[in-house]
Amino acid sequence: MEFILYGNRESGHSYKARLMLTLTQTPHEYRPIDIELPRDRRPAEFQQVSRYGEVPVLLDRGQAYVQSNAILLHLAQRTMKFYGRDAVDHDQVREWLFWEANRIGISVPNLRFCLRWIPDTKPEVLDWLRARALADLDRMNSEFGERKFLLGEIPTVADISCCGYLFWADQADIDLSAWPHVQRWLGDISALPGWKHPYDLMS
Amino acid sequence: MEFILYGNRESGHSYKARLMLTLTQTPHEYRPIDIELPRDRRPAEFQQVSRYGEVPVLLDRGQAYVQSNAILLHLAQRTMKFYGRDAVDHDQVREWLFWEANRIGISVPNLRFCLRWIPDTKPEVLDWLRARALADLDRMNSEFGERKFLLGEIPTVADISCCGYLFWADQADIDLSAWPHVQRWLGDISALPGWKHPYDLMS
Numbered sequence: 001m002e003f004i005l006y007g008n009r010e011s012g013h014s015y016k017a018r019l020m021l022t023l024t025q026t027p028h029e030y031r032p033i034d035i036e037l038p039r040d041r042r043p044a045e046f047q048q049v050s051r052y053g054e055v056p057v058l059l060d061r062g063q064a065y066v067q068s069n070a071i072l073l074h075l076a077q078r079t080m081k082f083y084g085r086d087a088v089d090h091d092q093v094r095e096w097l098f099w100e101a102n103r104i105g106i107s108v109p110n111l112r113f114c115l116r117w118i119p120d121t122k123p124e125v126l127d128w129l130r131a132r133a134l135a136d137l138d139r140m141n142s143e144f145g146e147r148k149f150l151l152g153e154i155p156t157v158a159d160i161s162c163c164g165y166l167f168w169a170d171q172a173d174i175d176l177s178a179w180p181h182v183q184r185w186l187g188d189i190s191a192l193p194g195w196k197h198p199y200d201l202m203s
Numbered sequence: 204m205e206f207i208l209y210g211n212r213e214s215g216h217s218y219k220a221r222l223m224l225t226l227t228q229t230p231h232e233y234r235p236i237d238i239e240l241p242r243d244r245r246p247a248e249f250q251q252v253s254r255y256g257e258v259p260v261l262l263d264r265g266q267a268y269v270q271s272n273a274i275l276l277h278l279a280q281r282t283m284k285f286y287g288r289d290a291v292d293h294d295q296v297r298e299w300l301f302w303e304a305n306r307i308g309i310s311v312p313n314l315r316f317c318l319r320w321i322p323d324t325k326p327e328v329l330d331w332l333r334a335r336a337l338a339d340l341d342r343m344n345s346e347f348g349e350r351k352f353l354l355g356e357i358p359t360v361a362d363i364s365c366c367g368y369l370f371w372a373d374q375a376d377i378d379l380s381a382w383p384h385v386q387r388w389l390g391d392i393s394a395l396p397g398w399k400h401p402y403d404l405m406s
Contacts, residue, residue, distance in 0.1 A: 065294060067301040074294055091268060091277055098270040101304035124325035
């Protein structure tokens with residue numbers, strides 16, 4: 001198999017990578033990794049390709065790729081799907097991926113992580129994360145205008161990246177009805193052929 | 204002028220973009236933006252190209268580019284400098300840029316920002332940011348091995364991106380002598396022809 005993806009069902013970053021493989025109908029093998037195991041007790045083959053023991057890792061013809069957004073770009077270039085139409089789109093896709101990496105891909109996942117798994121997180125930290133998450137959702141909500149997806153009428157890896165954790169908004173104690181354009185957009189993503197919710201795709 | 208960069212002297216993200224232009228000897232015009240002015244009172248030409256009023260913005264033949272790491276990738280492709288040697292390097296450059304965007308490009312800048320400009324930041328938030336910053340520096344420090352730069356013997360935009368805020372480590376109350384490989388690497392970056400400290404380059 002050309003593509004092997006190591007991931008975990010609670011990892012939205014893993015979900016982004018597998019959603020891309022699924023939506024592009026790219027044949028691949030998915031190997032779930034138990035991230036509750038200490039890093040040195042995870043499967044040897046995984047330890048070998050994942051220097052820091054993190055998921056996701058994509059193997060493409062034996063070469064390991066890490067960082068979910070870098071994986072998305074790699075797959076967009078390999079498949080020439082979900083990459084936009086031209087060089088201008090490619091630049092805008094990257095802008096969105098970097099925005100995700102330092103905004104909504106930090107705030108929402110960390111808020112969810114602390115609420116679900118770190119019960120002694122200080123309320124001040126939760127407040128800080130929540131304020132960022134709300135600001136990020138405000139910005140996304142203002143982005144669409146008449147556009148169906150982030151870059152226009154066709155979905156790209158920018159959409160795949162930014163939606164990653166939002167199907168778990170409830171777990172971050174976020175009610176998306178306050179951001180109707182974001183909610184509409186998530187609905188359009190989930191209507192794409194092959195789409196599945198993280199817990200269905202990554203089980 | 205083909206390239207125009209809008210930035211601010213306190214913005215490490217702006218510095219990254221200008222450092223790239225400088226190290227590659229790319230002719231450009233730098234236009235400082237006073238980010239203490241409310242967004243709607245900043246120069247009209249800047250408001251026009253910067254939808255969210257953020258720096259940096261790069262204009263390349265009239266087209267606006269945002270997000271510092273996306274700008275670095277754009278410039279690496281335009282100049283074919285600081286981009287590594289081959290497609291494998293390009294993928295690794297992107298992995299580092301995304302790592303920077305969600306790790307050291309969040310933790311250190313926010314810690315510095317809160318310490319310098321937001322005196323009422325809750326100590327719990329400072330602790331959270333500091334813990335991340337130290338973990339990120341630990342990881343960087345373990346990365347070099349025998350390598351001079353992040354990808355090997357030649358510097359790339361991965362180095363330019365990751366070093367951005369570290370020349371201000373003292374302002375984040377971080378003493379880099381605890382991470383000798385990081386300190387050595389910063390020394391090698393600052394020995395590159397044309398290098399300048401942020402306050403000298405961006406004034």
